[in-house]
Amino acid sequence: MSxxxxxxxxxxxxxxxxxxxxxxxxPATKPFGTRLMRNARQMMAQxxxxxxxxxxxxxxxxxxxxxPTSSLPSPSRVLEESWELIAHPFYVGQGIDQGMFWHIFASxxxxxxxxxxxxxxxxxxxxxxGQSQWAMRGLDPxxxxxxxxxxxxxLPLSLAAFRDGNPSAIFVIFITAIWPIIINTAVGIRNIxxxxxxxxKVLRLNGFEYFAKIMLPAAAPYxxxxxxxxxxxxxxxxxxxxxxxxxxxxxxxxxDAWNSSLISDIIVALIYVGVVGFFLDRFIAFIGRLxxxxxxxx
Numbered sequence: 001m002s003x004x005x006x007x008x009x010x011x012x013x014x015x016x017x018x019x020x021x022x023x024x025x026x027p028a029t030k031p032f033g034t035r036l037m038r039n040a041r042q043m044m045a046q047x048x049x050x051x052x053x054x055x056x057x058x059x060x061x062x063x064x065x066x067x068p069t070s071s072l073p074s075p076s077r078v079l080e081e082s083w084e085l086i087a088h089p090f091y092v093g094q095g096i097d098q099g100m101f102w103h104i105f106a107s108x109x110x111x112x113x114x115x116x117x118x119x120x121x122x123x124x125x126x127x128x129x130g131q132s133q134w135a136m137r138g139l140d141p142x143x144x145x146x147x148x149x150x151x152x153x154x155l156p157l158s159l160a161a162f163r164d165g166n167p168s169a170i171f172v173i174f175i176t177a178i179w180p181i182i183i184n185t186a187v188g189i190r191n192i193x194x195x196x197x198x199x200x201k202v203l204r205l206n207g208f209e210y211f212a213k214i215m216l217p218a219a220a221p222y223x224x225x226x227x228x229x230x231x232x233x234x235x236x237x238x239x240x241x242x243x244x245x246x247x248x249x250x251x252x253x254x255x256d257a258w259n260s261s262l263i264s265d266i267i268v269a270l271i272y273v274g275v276v277g278f279f280l281d282r283f284i285a286f287i288g289r290l291x292x293x294x295x296x297x298x
Contacts, residue, residue: 063161064231081264096248096256106248107238108276110166112171115234122178122230123223125183127215136186147179149235157245165245169238170233176237177230184229188222189215217292232282235277 058075065074075082091099128135129143154175158168196218200210216223244249250273257265 058066078264082268107250114170118174118177122181126182131184151176168234169241172241173234177234180224181230184222184226188219192218220292232236
């Protein structure tokens with residue numbers, strides 16, 4: 001074959017089109033700045049309104065209470081009179097002369113014990129009442145009567161029974177927190193879909209398997225609603241109970257500050273109480289979202 005023929009055959013081959021290489025940023029790198037800006041805007045949308053409201057409230061408080069004849073101190077006066085209390089929360093003194101952290105810590109210890117007992121007993125009784133019609137008819141009227149008794153009304157009875165302030169305060173926490181846990185757990189158990197119960201019968205689940213795999217997951221949103229209500233009531237009750245039992249605790253600190261006419265210290269303590277109560281509620285809500293996979297109320 002001649003060279004001319006080879007050239008002719010090569011000319012007949014279709015010319016390959018030039019490939020254009022383009023660079024497309026990976027999804028991981030391109031939207032990073034966009035996601036960052038979006039998260040920043042969402043955070044600002046959540047934080048800015050309460051911050052603005054807080055600043056306006058402080059300004060109004062300063063304006064109203066700045067008069068020399070005002071019976072309540074202004075924010076600037078609170079900072080001036082209670083700066084040592086604010087700046088040294090971990091101060092350790094003699095007896096009840098402790099920093100704010102230790103008063104809060106003592107109260108949280110009592111709340112943790114009483115609340116844990118209320119959770120165990122409340123969930124168990126709620127399951128019983130929600131699953132058994134006989135238990136509901138027998139116990140629900142009694143629960144409805146007892147839950148209307150104010151928490152502090154139980155304190156004299158608990159003091160007479162335990163003869164000590166610490167277990168008496170724990171009992172007040174227990175008796176305060178247990179009722180919303182029982183009621184919400186019972187409602188959650190009664191609202192388990194019939195399809196879930198049919199599936200349990202088909203799979204022939206025993207009592208423990210039904211409780212762990214069907215009952216608790218289905219009723220978890222209701223249970224955690226009761227737990228959030230219970231933790232809030234527990235924190236309210238311990239402050240009131242400690243005012244009467246004495247010792248180290250945020251409630252007794254407030255009462256002692258009142259007896260000493262330290263109004264600024266009372267305001268600082270109330271701010272601590274509110275902040276701690278908020279974080280307790282957020283903590284239970286966070287655990288609820290983890291357990292229920294986001295189906296519990298936020």
